[in-house]
Amino acid sequence: xxxxxxxxxxxxxxxxxxxxxAVRQLAYPASxxxxxxxxxxxxxxxVALGIxxxxxxxxxxxxxxxxxxxxxxxxxxxxxxxxxxLVRGQGRPWPDVGAQYALWKGSLWPLLLLWVxxxxxxxxxxxxxxxxxxxxxxxxxxxxxxxxxTFAVTRALLGVxxxxxxxxxxxxxxxxxxxxxxxxxxxxxxxxxxxxxxxGTAALLDAIVVAPFLDRSFAMFGSALGTWLPLALISVGSxxxxxxxxxxxxxxxxx
Numbered sequence: 001x002x003x004x005x006x007x008x009x010x011x012x013x014x015x016x017x018x019x020x021x022a023v024r025q026l027a028y029p030a031s032x033x034x035x036x037x038x039x040x041x042x043x044x045x046x047v048a049l050g051i052x053x054x055x056x057x058x059x060x061x062x063x064x065x066x067x068x069x070x071x072x073x074x075x076x077x078x079x080x081x082x083x084x085x086l087v088r089g090q091g092r093p094w095p096d097v098g099a100q101y102a103l104w105k106g107s108l109w110p111l112l113l114l115w116v117x118x119x120x121x122x123x124x125x126x127x128x129x130x131x132x133x134x135x136x137x138x139x140x141x142x143x144x145x146x147x148x149x150t151f152a153v154t155r156a157l158l159g160v161x162x163x164x165x166x167x168x169x170x171x172x173x174x175x176x177x178x179x180x181x182x183x184x185x186x187x188x189x190x191x192x193x194x195x196x197x198x199x200g201t202a203a204l205l206d207a208i209v210v211a212p213f214l215d216r217s218f219a220m221f222g223s224a225l226g227t228w229l230p231l232a233l234i235s236v237g238s239x240x241x242x243x244x245x246x247x248x249x250x251x252x253x254x255x
Contacts, residue, residue, distance in 0.1 A: 001061065143177075
């Protein structure tokens with residue numbers, strides 16, 4: 001990707017960011033409140049930007065890892081400059097510009113910038129690897145839905161406590177089944193890649209769907225038993241199944 005194409009690509013990303021911001025302003029605050037709306041918008045923005053960057057890289061691939069990081073750095077520099085100019089252009093003071101980066105106050109803007117920085121290198125590497133990205137994400141979403149449905153149905157029938165216990169028991173099983181299903185595809189991402197994708201997708205969807213729209217609270221992310229342990233168990237079940245699949249395939253070849 002040449003510098004000129006990187007600049008044109010950034011304009012596409014800017015349009016996507018503005019669209020995401022418009023949705024946040026028009027659709028979320030009335031039902032979620034401003035803080036939760038910003039959190040959701042950060043998650044949906046990361047997804048929308050990631051999809052856009054994926055297709056831009058398919059059209060204009062980077063020549064090397066160094067070129068990919070340089071592209072991400074350019075995009076971040078342009079974004080920071082544009083954001084500062086926009087805030088100052090509205091007559092707001094410099095502290096308002098700095099407030100966008102207050103991660104300790106709940107602003108996720110710095111994390112979004114880190115994603116824009118790393119995405120060209122990360123997504124280019126995935127594209128070069130030949131991994132079946134669509135199938136991987138599809139199975140990860142299916143696994144998340146299975147976990148969410150298991151918890152919701154059990155909670156409705158038995159209450160929160162039993163639902164949490166069933167969720168913990170089901171998480172590694174669902175992770176293992178999803179991995180087994182994905183490994184039917186010849187271009188699966190491997191044991192580590194599958195485990196990370198399953199857990200990461202579940203965490204992201206919990207953050208932008210379950211917490212704000214269903215629970216109406218982000219308190220779930222303060223619970224090790226309700227959120228972090230199930231995510232860890234999904235990863236463990238997935239990794240164990242992946243290693244078993246690899247060992248089985250290896251013994252079959254040895255014969």
